[in-house]
Amino acid sequence: MPLCMTREKIGSPEALNSLAGRLKERAGGRKMVSVCLGTGCRAEGSGEVYEAIREAVGELGLEDEVIVMGSGCHGLCALGPLVILTPDDIFYPKVSPEDATEIIEKSVIGSQPVDRLLYKTGGKTCRCQSEVPFYGRQERIVLGLNGIVDPHMIEDYIREGGYQSLAEVLYKYPPEDVVSEISASGLRGRGGGGFPTGRKWESCRAVETEDGKFVICNADEGDPGAFMDRSIMEANPHTVIEGMVIGAYAVGAEEGYIYIRKEYPLALNTLQCALEQARDYGLLGHDILGSGRDFEINVARGGGAFVCGESTALTASIEGRVGEPGAKHIHTTESGLWGRPTVLNNVETWANVPEIIKRGSRWFASIGSEGSKGTKVFSLVGAIKNTGLIEVPMGITLREIIEDIGGGMAGNHGFKAVQTGGPSGGCIPADHLDMKVDFDSLIEVGSMMGSGGMIVMDESSCMVDVARYFLDFLRTESCGKCTPCRDGTEQMFMILDRICRGKAGEDELGKLEEIAELVRETSLCKLGSSAPNPVLSTLRFFRDEYEAHIRDKKCPAGVCSALIEFSIDQEKCVCCGRCANECPVDCIAGTAGKPPAKASEEDHQEGKVGEPFLIDVQECVKCGSCFDVCPTDAVEKK
């Protein structure tokens, strides 16, 4: 519930401290119900749950004792809507509005869990979040405050120690010390490339200029299967803002931009609200925290082009131009936005900064693997049980992520591959499941960390189709400026498309590899030079699948519609007629009734006996609806 307070400028670290103290006191002793309003839970109806809980609190006259908070993503999207109660530490998955009163009466007032609503897995009942296996292996730095702070209330963030790192930096560290602290932490960029953040800051800091510098937050999140950055902005926008203000101080910038995808209206709204509140408190804008330093953040909305996530294309887009990448011989840190020295970092990179300052570079460097420090946020999705948003220490194995956190495969197909790195990444097969997940190991197996999409695929996914999917994406998103990328992605797509349709000749795999090599070597920007990765990695690990398409004209996974045929096993058909009802083109014929094998003499006399159904393969559009609805698996896909 809103604290009715006017926001006045905080003029010193002491004033910030005392505000945090007052906020803590005010929250102390009050119970809190945190309802996840992240996109996943919202789609499952958490908005209604939130309203119902507020209503229940109102009806019981508990507005002063109980805070009902709509928070950002708690992570375990597969079990949404999620509700967390503090300080009693109770975790409820799949909550419905009807549960609201019981939750308030029993668990909030009575501090007792409602057994019926608790999460049960593997014979165990989990009372609190930390007992849920999904959270057990995680280490939450960036997502630490998700579910604890209301993203629309800066006071929540301040109460939890927010902006203290900024205060410390402004009053205690000279800029160069901030840069060395970040360097010492080993933080590497989370936007894909993994460039050492401290080194980037240092080269920008070192430039002397009268004209001003910029810092930019890359919130374009173009990877077509990832939502980490968006979840961070929706759940805890202030950690990104605080990180940017610290970075601006370190490199000497007075103006910054957040470049955010247009498709993220909720994140945009949350950010704008957060910026406004930070300005009200004097944590942003003129004379920050009374230090005499100024820094302002503008918001630039992206136009929905994947290539605009690339640094030079992104700055072109902010300048109001077409987002075409420029040549990379001049570094953005020397000449970036409007030709000025610019530091561009990803959302998650910025979000790590306040914690590094607060807890020290040594602490941060103690987490993770040799060359990759700290944690990484992934959106873990696909054919596993526990899909959602996770944060794990670098160096954890793929198996731990998939089996311990993800809970193993959902459905009855076995594991086939995990895709990381988005369109610039690749597919990793089962025999690499024990590999470490960090920047360098992923590159070794022909994939990439990327921004953090992790899609688990089972035997029902076709690897050629996946490669075709990414190349289709890349050929559409190629800006067209350089020939190898523009034409190369098109050519690779066309070959893959022919393979999927069973129209490719035996020599085309060689041609595909040849083009892939050429595109990799000669493209202007990383979009092109990494575009062959989805092809090369699937060719490396799943070559037999390509060959089955080309040589045998078969799609082993049963995905490529040109290479599959549907038929009905006449023995198994129970003459229910559901397939014919669903068929959009009416190409299934038969008579509904009792299956002949089970019919009695009487049934025959009364005309109740059906006739097994048959598919007219000439007319069939291979939509697969019959396959989906058949109750006896009589429909076969070959």
Place this chain on the structure above:
Amino acid sequence: MTVAETENAIKHTDGVIESYGAKRCDLIHILQDVQEEYDYLPRPALERVSEKLNVSLPEVLRVATFYAAFSLEPRGEHLITVCTGTACHVKGAPRLIDALQRDLGLEEGQETTDDMKFTLREVRCVGCCSLAPVLTVDGRIHGNLAPEDISDILEDCF
């Protein structure tokens, strides 16, 4: 567009341009605001932007066609967007699109039905991959779909 509509569009566009102080660097933002109002970029608005910002019309069109956020065609009454993000793709988004195209009578490459009732678009990852495959109808998210569910979803629009 009728004459009155054209006049209105120009007036609205002028207001948007004014709110940004008619600066060249805000071209994309201006187009975004116009797009938000009309769900597409009406030609008279584009001409006005070109004139007022002193950017040639071909350059305005180049920007307008480069970014996926812009559309040059008016859209139908209901907007259906199918998520074609990776998670949704492997869980069958192409089958949803096939079913929608079939049910709506859309030809390959056609976005809006002839009666202007529906527009079908693709979008990449709407952020609830755990519900894949996903589509949105006028902003409302539907998840865990199979092609069989499409006809019910369309019926709800009538």
